[in-house]
Every structure is written in C-alpha cells, then in structure tokens.
Amino acid sequence: xxxxxxxxxxxxxxxxxxxxxxxxxxxxxxxxxxxxxxxxxxxxxxxxxxxxxxxxxxxxxxxxxxxxxxxxxxxxxxxxxxxxxxxxxxxxxxxxxxxxxxxxxxxxxxxxxxxxxxxxxxxxxxxxxxxxxxxxxxxxxxxxxxxxxxxxxxxxxxxxxxxxxxxxxxxxxxxxxxxxxxxxxxxxxxxxxxxxxxxx
Amino acid sequence: xxxxxxxxxxxxxxxxxxxxxxxxxxxxxxxxxxxxxxxxxxxxxxxxxxxxxxxxxxxxxxxxxxxxxxxxxxxxxxxxxxxxxxxxxxxxxxxxxxxxxxxxxxxxxxxxxxxxxxxxxxxxxxxxxxxxxxxxxxxxxxxxxxxxxxxxxxxxxxxxxxxxxxxxxxxxxxxxxxxxxxxxxxxxxxxxxxxxxxxxxxxxxxxxxxxxxxxxxxxxxxxxxxxxxxxxxxxxxxxxxxxxxxxxxxxx
Numbered sequence: 001x002x003x004x005x006x007x008x009x010x011x012x013x014x015x016x017x018x019x020x021x022x023x024x025x026x027x028x029x030x031x032x033x034x035x036x037x038x039x040x041x042x043x044x045x046x047x048x049x050x051x052x053x054x055x056x057x058x059x060x061x062x063x064x065x066x067x068x069x070x071x072x073x074x075x076x077x078x079x080x081x082x083x084x085x086x087x088x089x090x091x092x093x094x095x096x097x098x099x100x101x102x103x104x105x106x107x108x109x110x111x112x113x114x115x116x117x118x119x120x121x122x123x124x125x126x127x128x129x130x131x132x133x134x135x136x137x138x139x140x141x142x143x144x145x146x147x148x149x150x151x152x153x154x155x156x157x158x159x160x161x162x163x164x165x166x167x168x169x170x171x172x173x174x175x176x177x178x179x180x181x182x183x184x185x186x187x188x189x190x191x192x193x194x195x196x197x198x199x200x
Numbered sequence: 201x202x203x204x205x206x207x208x209x210x211x212x213x214x215x216x217x218x219x220x221x222x223x224x225x226x227x228x229x230x231x232x233x234x235x236x237x238x239x240x241x242x243x244x245x246x247x248x249x250x251x252x253x254x255x256x257x258x259x260x261x262x263x264x265x266x267x268x269x270x271x272x273x274x275x276x277x278x279x280x281x282x283x284x285x286x287x288x289x290x291x292x293x294x295x296x297x298x299x300x301x302x303x304x305x306x307x308x309x310x311x312x313x314x315x316x317x318x319x320x321x322x323x324x325x326x327x328x329x330x331x332x333x334x335x336x337x338x339x340x341x342x343x344x345x346x347x348x349x350x351x352x353x354x355x356x357x358x359x360x361x362x363x364x365x366x367x368x369x370x371x372x373x374x375x376x377x378x379x380x381x382x383x384x385x386x387x388x389x390x391x392x393x394x395x396x397x398x399x400x401x402x403x404x405x406x407x408x409x410x411x412x413x414x415x416x417x418x419x420x421x422x423x424x425x426x427x428x429x430x431x432x433x434x435x436x437x438x439x440x441x442x443x444x445x446x447x448x449x450x451x452x
Binding site: 011013017018047048113114115117119139141158159180181184 | 205293320324
C-alpha cells in the first residue's frame with residue numbers, strides 16, 4: 001500500500017489515480033498508524049512552504065515523517081519536494097523536514113516567474129536508472145527552488161538558471177515538477193521511482 | 201528549454217461540449233471528460249474548460265466533470281466561466297482543477313483576484329482578458345466580448361499581475377472567430393507589458409497560426425477551440441508544424 005500524506009495542501013486526485021493505474025493500492029491519510037503500514041510515502045503539495053509546514057505541525061506529523069523517511073521510500077512532489085530540505089524562504093524563514101541538506105529560495109532568473117510549463121529534464125551523469133528521461137518534458141509550476149549540493153541532484157531543468165528537478169538522497173526522492181500532470185512521461189517516472197526503491 | 205504550450209479549449213454547456221460560444225445554433229459535440237482525455241493523448245499540453253452553462257444545475261455538473269477529469273487526464277487543466285466568488289474558485293480547485301479562470305467578475309471586483317491569489321497561490325489563478333481595438337488602444341470587454349468597459353487593456357493586464365494573477369488568458373475580440381490568425385499586435389503589447397505568462401487566444405484557422413504567434417511575440421502558449429473540435433486539425437498536426445518552423449514544443 002502506498003500512502004499519500006493528506007495535510008490539506010493542494011488536490012491529490014491525480015497523484016492517487018496515477019499510482020492506482022500502476023496497480024497499487026493507495027491510501028490518502030494523515031494517520032501515523034496508516035502511514036507506518038505503507039510501503040511508500042508520497043508527500044504532495046501546492047501552496048507556500050510556510051503554510052505547508054504549519055499544516056504538518058498542526059497534525060503533529062513532523063517527527064513521524066522524519067522517521068518514515070529513514071525506513072521507507074519517500075517521494076516529495078512539488079512543494080512536497082521543497083519540504084524535504086532544511087530551510088524555506090517563502091513568506092519568512094521556516095524550518096523544513098531536513099531530510100536533504102539545502103535551502104529553498106526564490107528562483108534567480110531573468111525569465112518570468114512562476115516557472116510554468118513543460119521543461120526538459122537534464123539527467124545527471126550518476127543516475128543510470130533515469131537516463132531514459134534525458135530531454136523529456138515534464139510540467140513545472142513553481143517560483144521557489146531547492147539550493148543544494150550536486151551530490152543530491154539527480155536531474156535539473158534550465159530556466160535562465162539551473163533548477164533542481166529531481167533530488168535524491170538514499171531512499172528519499174523529490175520531484176519539483178508534477179509527475180501526475182506530466183502525461184505518460186510523468187507516470188513512467190513514478191513507476192521508475194517505485195522500481196528503483198523496490199526491496200529497499 | 202521550456203516548451204511553448206498548445207491548449208485546446210472546450211466550451212461546456214450543461215455538461216456537454218458545444219461548438220461556439222454564441223448561443224445561436226449551438227451544437228453538442230460530446231462528453232467533456234472523453235474529449236479532454238483524447239486531446240491529452242494527442243499531445244495537448246493543457247486543457248481549458250469554459251463553462252457557459254446558464255443554470256445552477258449546469259454549474260454543479262461542471263464540478264462533477266472536473267472531478268472526473270482530475271482522475272482521468274494527466275495534464276493540467278483550467279476551468280473558467282461563471283466564476284464570481286472565492287467560493288466558486290475554492291469549489292473548482294477542491295474538485296481537482298489545476299487552475300481557475302476569471303473574467304467579468306475580476307473586472308467588476310478586482311479584489312477577487314487578490315483574495316484568490318493570496319489564499320490559493322498565484323499559480324492557480326488565471327485572469328482572462330477579452331480585448332478589442334478602440335482607436336490606438338485596446339479596451340477590456342466583458343460579457344462575452346459584447347460590453348466595452350472603457351478600461352485600457354494594457355493597464356488592466358498590469359493590474360491583474362500586481363494583484364497576483366499567475367497567468368493571463370488573452371482573447372482578441374477582433375480576431376476571435378475570423379480564423380486568420382492570432383492578434384499579433386495585441387498579444388505583443390500585453391506580453392511586453394507584464395512579467396507573467398500570457399496565453400494567446402482568438403483567430404486560429406490553421407496550424408501555421410501557432411508558430412506565427414510564437415515567433416512574432418514572446419507569448420507562452422496558444423489556445424484554440426474550433427480547429428480542434430471539428431477535427432479539422434489535430435494537436436499533433438499543430439505541434440508538427442511548430443516543430444518544422446523551429447518552435448520548441450513538447451513531443452507527445
């Protein structure tokens with residue numbers, strides 16, 4: 001069973017259906033017992049970093065999520081990916097989950113923000129499982145980006161700046177774009193995440 | 201590189217896709233969810249639903265269509281038409297829409313833009329602007345392009361950006377339905393006036409009109425309805441023509 005963390009930030013119908021179509025049972029929940037039973041944890045999210053952290057705290061999920069990330073495959077999507085980092089600078093300074101070293105800051109680009117639309121993945125050289133996704137387009141909607149060291153970058157996109165698209169530290173993954181809105185490529189990426197983390 | 205987006209628009213009345221927004225001789229074309237799914241398979245980068253229902257039942261049906269679409273279509277979609285209050289915005293987002301479009305209500309009550317963007321985030325608020333050339337300016341039109349508000353379209357575009365809109369859906373009342381191409385001067389003027397993505401709409405008669413607007417302006421996306429509905433051209437054909445002309449598009 002795959003658990004999608006329900007914490008009131010953005011709609012998750014498409015994320016849920018995408019995993020169901022891949023043949024998995026999915027539970028959308030904020031209950032720690034159910035989350036602990038899951039094989040994989042998915043942290044979605046649309047909105048601001050600060051608001052998301054407040055919602056997680058209100059549900060007393062911070063520690064639960066940090067523990068789960070040590071035990072099972074964990075995927076943050078969009079804002080959910082940003083929350084994996086230590087500090088966010090959207091609407092003030094907020095402490096994130098701290099699962100991957102780094103910060104979340106406004107994209108420094110000469111181009112217009114938000115970064116909305118289909119942009120290409122540039123897969124980093126140390127990511128053989130993701131090679132097939134080189135230059136594929138995926139759907140981004142965001143104004144803030146992760147700032148981290150190359151060790152944790154699995155893929156980037158170019159938007160007048162190098163924007164982290166897929167981050168990875170052990171079994172903790174993050175996708176800045178919306179795989180559930182990225183057509184067949186996005187569904188394939190979710191499948192690849194499940195395959196890479198199989199047996200971990 | 202970021203791709204230019206090709207967006208089919210579906211006009212929905214009382215739960216059915218209809219041809220044309222003028223109320224004379226409306227023809228039912230099919231089921232909105234099925235049509236959205238088929239456009240998405242053909243490579244549409246996004247889908248726009250424009251609800252032209254006149255009844256409350258029709259509006260409620262739209263919410264069900266949104267729920268269904270969120271489960272069946274894996275590209276982003278926007279819902280507009282008849283959005284008057286922040287509760288309307290909330291209902292459509294809760295049902296699964298990625299973005300909500302507002303038009304006349306934003307003109308009569310600009311606070312709606314600000315409040316919606318503050319509450320739900322700029323990325324999901326699309327303000328639709330219908331503009332018509334008047335002398336050497338463009339005026340904002342409301343009520344399906346029939347009522348001249350006297351407001352300068354470029355000033356309005358800047359204001360909706362300031363109020364937090366994430367995107368502008370720009371329709372030229374002058375070229376809409378004429379099928380001789382997008383309104384290049386209007387599109388260029390609005391794109392150059394703001395720092396948020398603009399979607400051009402109105403005037404597409406053939407695939408070549410898309411690369412034309414992408415090459416002559418910095419617009420982010422192009423929207424069309426009738427050429428796709430009538431199956432005159434498919435999204436794939438449009439994308440192929442764009443690719444041949446050197447426009448960056450998403451292969452799908």
